[in-house]
Amino acid sequence: MGPGAPCRVLVVDDSKMQRRILSAQLARSGYEVMEADSAEEALALCEQVEPDIVLSDWMMDGMSGVDFCRAFRQMKRAGYGYFILLTSKTEKNDVAEGLDSGADDFLAKPVNGAELRARLSAGERILRMEKELKDKNRLLHSAQEAIERDLSEARKLQQSLVKERHRSFGAAEVSLLLRPSGHVGGDLVGFFPINARRVGLYGIDVSGHGITSALMTARLAGYLSGSSPEQNIALFLTEYGIYDGRDPAELAAYLNQLVLDEMQTENYFTLIYADVDLISGEVAMVQAGHPHPVLQRADGNVEYLGDGGMPVGLLPGAEYETFRTVLAPGDRLFMVSDGVTEAAPTDGEMLGELGLARLMRRSARLRGASFLDAIYWDVESHAGGALTDDISAVFFEFHGAKTAVD
Incomplete structure (x- = not known):
């Protein structure tokens, strides 16, 4: 998610209807939307293009949303990816399993439009903070390298x-x-x-x-x-x-x-x-x-x-x-x-x-x-x-x- 660029959201659901509903809501809100009908397809897509936010159904044929989340977290990425699981599960053990897999948030199905926008806004704030922190760390690292060079020269001068x-x-x-x-x-x-x-x-x-x-x-x-x-x-x-x-x-x-x-x-x-x-x-x-x-x-x-x-x-x-x-x-x-x-x-x-x-x-x-x-x-x-x-x-x-x- 570069400066001024729309946030890229990947919707993963084996229900074509559900994907269309979510994609339409996201497009109206100004997001760049990608779709995948399975976790396997989503992983292949993530190898080519890094989504900023992932909206994934929990229960899907083949790899589940939880397993997809674990695999997503193991991928090498330039920046952090915010992962939201869509689920009808509400039991504490289920929530704990989702969090343990690396999920950042949950949305109950059927998805409410206002709640979806609120959760996405929260995810964007996290991503912006992560980017700002990386930028500051990059500047700090450059400053530290400059200080190290100066101190190295200072050591030579002191020894002289x-x-x-x-x-x-x-x-x-x-x-x-x-x-x-x-x-x-x-x-x-x-x-x-x-x-x-x-x-x-x-x-x-x-x-x-x-x-x-x-x-x-x-x-x-x-x-x-x-x-x-x-x-x-x-x-x-x-x-x-x-x-x-x-x-x-x-x-x-x-x-x-x-x-x-x-x-x-x-x-x-x-x-x-x-x-x-x-x-x-x-x-x-x-x-x-x-x-x-x-x-x-x-x-x-x-x-x-x-x-x-x-x-x-x-x-x-x-x-x-x-x-x-x-x-x-x-x-x-x-x-x-x-x-x-x-x-x-x-x-x-x-x-x-x-x-x-x-x-x-x-x-x-x-x-x-x-x-x-x-x-x-x-x-x-x-x-x-x-x-x-x-x-x-x-x-x-x-x-x-x-x-x-x-």
Whole structure:
């Protein structure tokens, strides 16, 4: 039933007189009428032309109206077909049988003209609603496809924020892991040179999920740019014309005020930041709501560092604390998002710090991307293959003091 086209009605009855009476009534009311003298003929006709409404007698020679209705419902159609059974049956069991066969309505014989028009009008309303719903679903499907394409491109753009997943500094190396749970996520990891002997490492986890969080990570990536030191707020230019790094606690406080003043968003984020000296192995860090960074010694033992701290962008005037440690040759620093430590199977326990330490000891002999891949698959396995949060990590391996050759 196209827009403006008359509704097509199929009349099925083995009584020629009954068909003529019904067809005449329908034609006067503006319907396009087709006739069949048996259910078998009607099925063959329906294969060629799809009726919008079927008026079928219940009792006919050969296939009954109820059996015809069942067969009609099994046919492949472009749209819904409204089926009305004509019957003198009034028993509840008979009505139940008709409904069970797929009939939408009943008309008592002999058919009253006013009642016929009322039942057909009801059927047309159902068909119009079904068509409108299909049209809306079609538009919705097209919109969803467009959104999926946009999100796929957004995922590529977000992944491009982490331009370099691994770098060797000769006597040390850093590897990054970033895997959103959806198309886009709120995690960000990265590193940048501070000067010839120091490197900054960071992990960020924006509250919430989806596009808003992803847009905020893109903004934050610009604040901590490794390719444009003049735009990196973790750096400042000294009087000697060279860059130095802000104290980690000072950086967190500066970011906190910047987010509250400029972004004006309800989102906040957790931060872990480390300023690593590639020669001495000294590390200055700040923890702002992020999971505790993990120090794995050369012998495989694991230590958790930091005292927590307030997330960034949550409260004005929040104070942060710089803490320090020293890496010895063979030590590894591991900074993860809470998607790792809070990974859990349905109705199961979170991995937690003890679980992460166990996984790290298990993979202590692996290096770089191989270590990160092993941790990721172990975390996913712990969660039963159903990770619900973004997973990100910064993995720094210290092999010894950087030399001039490095």
